[in-house]
Amino acid sequence: MSEAxxxxxxxxxxxxxxxxxxPEPWIDLSTGINPIAYPVPPLPASLFERLPSPADHRDLETAAAEAYGATDAAMVVAAPGTQVLISLLPHLRARxxxxxxxxxxxEHAHAWRKAGHEVVEAEAQGQLGGADVAIVVNPNNPDGRLxxxxALLRLAEELRARGGWLVVDEAFADFDPRESLVPALPCNAIVLRSFGKTYGLAGIRIGFAVASRAIAASLRSTLGPWAVSGPAVAIGRKALRDRRWLDAARAARAADARRLDALLKPVAETPLCGTxxxxxxxxxxxxxxxxxLGEHGIWVRRFQADPALLRFGLPGLPADWRRLENALALFRSR
Incomplete structure (x- = not known):
């Protein structure tokens, strides 16, 4: 039987x-990717002609450690996207x-279930402590729960007492890092961080795991050599060290989120949330x-489990904002 x-x-x-x-072109608001991407620097042809060097790969992980507040670059593992790490983690533990x-x-539940583990969805944080592995997306996708x-440190300690893991997916934490677990990482916790969402460069595929040296070594061994392409390494390490760009992007996208809330509020029935x-x-x-919206060439995120929810990413171009505003006005006037 095929998987759902x-x-x-x-x-x-x-x-x-x-x-x-x-109408074309479509406006894709269905992702949580920064619509104003980090400016990709000119890349030498040699990056496409040779394998990425181990030193450059280590420097990418060092840049990520600096950006995320990790105490040791050896605890950071670079991968070709966070999704790869989500798929690999279930294979590092017995059932x-x-x-x-x-x-x-x-994808978290799907990956662990596919690897043969017993998976349940907890409705409250208090239901996580009895598991061998607890998985939390923080801030949560799609509602932004933080x-x-x-509380995460207490949960990690509860799990550690019986050899359990805490996996925290911080894919959307770059613009709101105040509760990040990385600076105080317990030895049994694994934090996942996404590069492409914040920097608007999802296509180059970079993600990171931050974990104890032992867990990081297992992940590194499972990934094998040259896990991240040379061009991605070059772009990633430059962007991660560009704090001025990150601060400016955070402020600009926060203003965009407020603008989007103002457009959506007339069609919302309860307060908007998210990141x-x-x-x-x-x-x-x-x-x-x-x-x-689909008939007007605007693609938003719907949900299998709850048809009463829609998730909106941020428009990027002035013309995209105008098209969204006009389409929403037409919907309200029907």
Whole structure:
């Protein structure tokens, strides 16, 4: 029997299939990716002609350690995207009881279940402690729920007493790092960080795990050599050290999130939530709004588990903002 398909953002092929008469170009608001990307520097041809050097790869991990507040660069493992790390982690443990604090990013439960583990979705933080592995997305995707660091440290200690792991996915923490677990990382915790979302460069595929030296070594061994391409290494280490760009992007995207809230508030039935890079709209009219926006060439994120929710990423261009504003006005006037 084939596995159920997990819906993700960014699938414009599906958008065109569902709405073949929609105007082009599509505005893709279905992801939580910064629409204003980090400016890619000119790259020498040699980066495409040779394997990435171990020294450059280590420097990328050092840059990530500096950016995320890790105490030791040897605890940071660079990978070709966080999704690869999500898929690999279940293979580093014997069969375990895994609790995922949900509802959240579906690939976590899927990866552990596919690897033969017993997986349950916990509805509250208090239900995580009885598992061998607890998984928390912080801030959460899609609602932006944020668990404070002290609570995570207590959970890690509870798990450590019986050899358990705490996995914390901080894919959206770059713009809101106040509760990041990295600076106070317990020995049994693994933190995942995404590069592409914050820097708007999802296509180059970089992600990081931050863990104890022992767990990091296991991940590194499983990934094998040359896990990250030379061009991605060059771009990643430059961007991660550009704190001025990050601070400016954080302020600009926070302003964009407030602007988006103002546009969405008239069609929301309860308060909007989410993170700086996406906003979650609850409405019983969500299916109609999804269809209306699709017919106008605007692709937003719907959810299999709850059709009353839509997630909106941030528009990038002034023309995109105008098209979204006009489409929402037409929906309200119907």
């Amino acid at each position: 398909r997990i819906w993700h953002g960014g699938d414009l092929d599906e958008a065109r299939r569902l709405f073949p008469r929609a 375990s009881r895994v609790a995922v604090l949900g509802p959240t990013y579906a 668990i404070d660091r002290e 700086i890079l996406y906003r979650l709209l609850p409405s019983r009219h969500a299916p109609d709004l999804f269809r209306h």
